[in-house]
Amino acid sequence: MTEIAKHFDPSSVEEKWYSYWEDKGYFYSTPDDREPYTIVIPPPNVTGILHMGHILNNTIQDVLIRKARLDGKNACWVPGTDHASIATEAKVVRKLREQGIKKSDLTREEYMEHAWAWKEEYGGIILQQLRKLGASCDWKRTAFTMDEPRTESVYKVFVDLYKKGKLYRGLRMVNWDPEAMTVLSNEEVLHAEENSHLYHVKYQIEGSDEYLTVATKRPETIMGDTAVAVHPDDEKYAHLKGKRVIVPLVNRSVPIIFDDYVDMEFGTGALKVTPAHDPNDYEIGKRHNLEVIDTINDNGTMSEAAQIHVGADRFAARKLVSKDLEAAGLLVKKEEYRSSIGRSERTNAVVEPKLSLQWYVDMKKIADPALKAVMDDEIVFHPKKYKTTYRVWMEGIRDWCISRQLWWGQRVPAWYYEDKVYVAETAEEALQQAQADDPALTMDDLKQDEDVLDTWFSSWLWPLSTFHGFQGSKEIEYYYPTNALVTGWDIIFFWVARMIMSGYEWAPTLVPEKESYPFKHVYFTGMVRDKQKRKMSKSLGNSPDALKLIADYGADGVRYGMLSCSPAGGDLLFDEKLVETGKNFCNKIWNALRLVKSFQLEDKPSSKVDELAIVWFENKFLQIVELVEKEMAQFRLSEALTSLYSFIWGDFCSWYLEIVKPEYGGTLSKATYEKTVDIFEQLMIVLHPYMPFITEEVWSSLKERAEGADCIVSTFPKTAAYDVELIKQVESLTNLVTSIRDLRNKNGMGMKEAVDLKVEKSDSSDSLFSLNGAGEMVTKMANISSLESIAPNTELSNGISFLSGNDKYVALIDKEIDVEAEKENIQKEIDYQIGFLKSVEKKLSNERFVGNAPEAVVANERKKLADGQDRLRILEENLANLM
RNA sequence: GAGAGUGUAGCUCAGUUGGUUUAGAGCAUUACCUUGACAGGGUAGGGGUCGGGGGUUCGAAUCCCUCCACUCUCACCA
The missing domain is CATH 1.10.730.10 (Isoleucyl-tRNA Synthetase; Domain 1)
Structure with missing residues (x-):
């Protein structure tokens, strides 16, 4: 016999088996006659490294895949990575800055060279790390959300949606991240309560000594004010109808307007209206045809239009303006105020509402089948509670802003000539479209959109694009729909909901014979936290190195x-x-x-x-x-x-x-x-x-x-x-062995000290020991010297009686018995049995129980009673014998 | 402001349509055992009126109401 090490050494076997499995091709899948079992990985950020969330997520997927493989299915787990537009861009920009290179000094092409180099260097590390975990992915299928097939899919989808009128370019109030200098989708903005101040500022009424006081959180936007609004029913301001006020510091005359939106109870009941920097003000502005004065630059500094403090950061400007107002005697008061502030998910910068022209997906036009699918359990959520979360979001769904002012990503496939827009998969096609309008146009006349698309606009196609669904591949007909999706609940809106929508939008044409849903089951994992329930994060340093x-x-x-x-x-x-x-x-x-x-x-x-x-x-x-x-x-x-x-x-x-x-x-x-x-x-x-x-x-x-x-x-x-009976009988034997071990324990006996065991004759003990090997098993496991059946109530000296199941056993031991302790033990058991019997008797003596409960339940209670009485009788005998 | 969820042993949690010996597991804890696979082992024990109150029912940890505490999501009034 070869020597086997005393302890299991994982490191010596893990690498050996992983490369063996890979060499044998066990992870690889090609369509065949077997039933497929498919999972697509939630693609981790291409430059990311393995953390606890990945371990959880991918272990679960691997368990499902390996089980399916053992079940004889054609298991296919598609791995890949996400280009993570904004996150990766932030990393690349930081690294360039460290090298003394400013992004603004680079051309788009130069920048992309740096970014790809970064991707080549760090990209895919995480996929190597997944191998260490044992993940049995089909590595030959490794996909990247920005590689050619996925990019082609994105363009096709963009054009298709545009043609169907489900995608548009519009001027709207957006969430602007002044640090990343890009627009964000609603989902990328995190709201949280923060301490701030509420400033009460006096606006002079034009041609009068009277003042109107407004309350604002953001005095630095005063320079962009184009009205002051009050409620039409507010009697304190009724006399101001048709009057105008002077905007402080910039001395602009603006109208006093009356609008239902204003809450009479809040602050002073008067609201300064800054259509360029507040979504609600913007709406009011539209209703009253107000001018929009954008006083903040894209990087968060005050613009020329602000007239004062030009170039100062918006937060510095807030303090400066506050001082100016105080100096001018216009600051009535400044009070502590707690309110919700929206910050960028990626950069943590305070989001600036801003009027901007962006591309949107008209979600209401694609949401219905996706909502229905989940509500009808065509797609099954685990756990179920996320159905409600999903429903609420889907019912109130808002349009998805998909353009980003970044370079790392898929460039918006739209070309402009003067005020015309040509949306096409390629520049050549766009030119053809343009030439239909004006044959003289050349490529030089067209200008492609500078923006890229939101990362999720490529990952929402993942279950379709990983199988080359948009390239007309046969594979998708075999593998689609996938069986399970395993992901964190935190990306239910970012990713899961959108994948479901994309499934129902394109699967019906790409794989008409198959179900349209992208996955049958969604397994939502929780967030990994530390023992103190804190989220694991780099800054807390509480995340173990995976x-x-x-x-x-x-x-x-x-x-x-x-x-x-x-x-x-x-x-x-x-x-x-x-x-x-x-x-x-x-x-x-x-x-x-x-x-x-x-x-x-x-x-x-x-x-x-x-x-x-x-x-x-x-x-x-x-x-x-x-x-x-x-x-x-x-x-x-x-x-x-x-x-x-x-x-x-x-x-x-x-x-x-x-x-x-x-x-x-x-x-x-x-x-x-x-x-x-x-x-x-x-x-x-x-x-x-x-x-x-x-x-x-x-x-x-x-x-x-x-x-x-x-x-x-x-x-x-x-x-x-x-054989359930057999299992029960052996359980009785193991219980008996346990009782004898306990008896040794309580009497301070070692395993080797002799115990002669007697069992009182009964139907149940006869049946138990007639089982082939039963006596031998007990003898061996409890190390007893002899086993004998005795007639009920046989007198034995120096024996300890005990119950196992409903049978009475007597252990004869070669040792002084602690009678008092034994009595105490038995008494304790008797008390328990009496309590137990009481509860059973109470039930059985209740006529309504006997009359109404199902027969089986009543019969069971009767058996409980009879068994309990048996046990009580034996215990009482045992106690009496000790007296 | 709207919605969802949670509350069971010191800790983390099971408890699957209300009934299976008057509540279970793992960890922690206690006692003991242990030179023949494993001291990173074994055997056994203690520990909970299932957040409080009320109700439905023959019967409630489980269903309903109410209160308390905590968590999360969405939407937000300057």
């Missing part, structure tokens, strides 16, 4: 730890302790292998005990397989893994192996050994999706195998009927 974790505990240990604390959709509190449990579990399995391999074999028939252990375990195994299948079908992976953990640690290691284990120096029958290897092997298959490396390693160590007969491609056991 790779170090894998190096320290092994990929299987990390996968175990991550899964065992991850209820679907609920946030999960990550604790390194759990990963340690996973590592210990590997070690336990490893030592079970060591034990099995250490058995000395002999060609002899299996013993009765062995036979009982084997038949019991085989039945119990089927029960667990059924449970695991059920749990996995409901995406309760954490529960399935826990079931397997206790089954392997408890039933297999603590019971099965201990039962068949030969005495020290003894031998095991070859037949039992072979059965044990079969059992062990089956356990490795069911555990494989969760812990792929150790299972493959153990599998390969258990016996010699034919080329290609590997655990990863074996067959998951089928569910089948099992």
Whole structure:
């Protein structure tokens, strides 16, 4: 026998098996006759590195994929990365700045060269890291949201939507990020309450000494005021009808207008109107034909139009204007005020409302089928509660601003000539369109839109574009729709909802024979938090280094730890302790292998005990397989893994192996050994999706195998009927063994001290011990010296009586019995039984219960009563014997 | 402002259409055992009136109402 190391060493086997699997092509999928099982990865940022969220997310996907593979399906997990327009651009700009290069000094082409170089250098690191986790992705299919097929898809979709009138260019109030200098979608703005001030400012009424006081959070926008508004029903201001006020500091005369929007109760009931820098003011401005004066530059500094403090940052300007107002005696008061501030998700800059011309998708025109699909469970959300979240958002859906003032991304496929717009997949097509209007036009006359598209405008096509759906590939007909999507709930609107909409928008034409939804199930994972429930973040430094974790505990240990604390959709509190449990579990399995391999074999028939252990375990195994299948079908992976953990640690290691284990120096029958290897092997298959490396390693160590007969491609056991009675009877035996161990414990006896066990004759004890091997099993496991059946109420000296199930046992021990302690124990049990019987009797004496409850429930209560009475009687006898 | 969710053992959570021995698991804790797979092991124990109150029901952790506490999402009045 070859020497097996005492501890499992993950590092030595993980790399070996991963490259073996890859070499064998087990991860690769091509369409064939089998049923497909498809998952597309939520593409991580191309320049990102593996963090805990990725570990969670990708472990779950790998479990699903490996299970499908074992189920004989054609499993295909498509990996890829996202170009992450704004995030990557921010990183590239920062790096260039560090090198002393300003983005504004570069041409678009030069900049893109730098960006691609960055992508080549850092891009894909995360995909290497996923391999360390054991992710069985089909790497040949690796996609990138900005590669050629995906870019082509984006252009096709843009043109298609434009032609269908579902995409337009419009002048609107947008969310402007002055730091990234781009517009943001509503979803990219995060609102939170922050401390600020409310300034009360006096505006002089033109041609009068009277003043009107308005309240504002943003005095720096005063220079852009083009009206002051009050409520039409507000009596305090009724006399101002037709009057005008002088805007402080810039001395502009503006009208006093009357508008329902104004809340009479808030502040002074008078509102300064700045149509250029507030969405509501903009609406008011439209209603009253007000001038729009944009006083803030794209970078957040005051523009020429502001007249004063030109060039100062908006927050500096706020202080300056406040001082100016105070100096002019126009600042009535400045009070503390708490209000919600919108910040850019990426740069954290305070978002500036701004009037701008951008491209939008008209979401109301594509939302309906996507909403219906989820409401009707055509697409199933796990957990269900996100259906409501989804519904509310979809019902109130607003148009999606898709253009961004960045360079890293897909450039908007629109070309302009004077006031005409030509939307086309290529410049040539755009020119053709233009020439239809004016044949004299050349390419030089057309100017392409400077903006790029939102990253999500490429990733929302992911389930279609990864299979080259827009290129007319046959593959999509095989793989679409995908089976499951596994992602965090935080991107339900950014990504999940939009993918569903894109599925229903294009699948009907791209794959008309297939269902249109992009995925059947959506498994929303929670956010990974630390033990103190804080979000894991770089700045807090509370996020463990994912790779170090894998190096320290092994990929299987990390996968175990991550899964065992991850209820679907609920946030999960990550604790390194759990990963340690996973590592210990590997070690336990490893030592079970060591034990099995250490058995000395002999060609002899299996013993009765062995036979009982084997038949019991085989039945119990089927029960667990059924449970695991059920749990996995409901995406309760954490529960399935826990079931397997206790089954392997408890039933297999603590019971099965201990039962068949030969005495020290003894031998095991070859037949039992072979059965044990079969059992062990089956356990490795069911555990494989969760812990792929150790299972493959153990599998390969258990016996010699034919080329290609590997655990990863074996067959998951089928569910089948099992003998529930047998399982129960063995459970009675293990309970009996436990009772005897407890008895030894309580009497300070070691495992080796002699115990003679007597069992009182009864129908149930007869039945239990007529089970082949039952007596031998108890004898071996509880290490008793003899086992005998006795007639009820036999007098025995120095015996301790106890109950197991409903049967009375007496243990004769060669030791002084602590009578008082024993009495106390029995009395405690008696008290419990009395309490128990009371509750049962109460139920049974209630006529309405007996009359109304289902017969089975009543019968069960009667059995509970009878059993309880039996037990109470025995306990009382036992107590009496001690007196 | 609107909506959703949560509250069960010291901690993290199960508890699947209301009924299966007067509530379960893991971790933590306590006692003991342990030179023959594993001290990262084993055996056993203690610990909860299921957030409070009310209701429906023969029967409620589970359904309804109400209150309390916390979390999240969306929308926002200067």
